[in-house]
């Protein structure tokens with residue numbers, strides 16, 4: 001079974017939706033929206049100087065595609081940090097049709113409640129998805145290299161285990177499309193922190209040195225190892241094989257488009273009865 005499948009304007013987290021048809025989860029592409037260049041065309045970000053009316057149209061048309069009303073969406077102001085906020089039904093609508101009302105300073109969000117769509121924005125960073133079928137918990141985290149070395153993924157696991165009495169072994173993780181090691185070169189400053197986060201264990205699959213001080217970093221694999229170190233079962237981790245920079249016709253890429261581009265949206269929600 002394929003884990004991620006492109007359908008309409010998004011890449012669906014197919015395996016989770018098959019298992020539980022009430023789950024709505026995936027990642028938007030850049031196709032079939034209303035934004036002009038350089039946000040062509042399904043830009044979901046209000047904070048990138050696109051026309052807000054176009055972004056609202058993009059969001060409303062996407063709400064129809066996934067049949068999850070835009071009034072039920074919750075968005076945050078992401079800061080490449082590791083703060084995680086629990087979302088409740090009364091937070092719905094914050095950040096859904098503007099940037100100002102978005103939940104401040106949060107790169108991770110989760111909820112226990114149905115009819116809440118958690119959302120998060122991307123142009124190369126790694127979208128992390130969390131799901132506990134038994135406890136009906138869902139979560140999202142935004143992990144660029146800073147969030148990854150700050151261990152935002154393991155932090156969500158810790159919160160669920162300590163505050164929500166979840167067992168690591170029942171948590172499912174998905175790692176969505178992001179810039180892959182083919183297109184992601186970093187320097188010593190980043191690699192030093194990556195090594196420290198891994199506990200200075202030798203992990204040859206996480207980065208490869210090109211030349212002195214230049215490395216290709218595999219952020220998805222890095223997060224996968226951090227999850228396994230946190231007690232997540234390898235068979236419960238699903239990883240997309242799409243690179244946002246290689247597939248620039250499908251995705252916005254901050255690196256490829258040198259900063260001037262739109263944003264994809266990761267989302268997860270659970271429909272009520």
Ligand SMILES: [Zn+2]
Pocket residue numbers: 179180181182183243244245246247
């Ligand atoms: Zn690539």
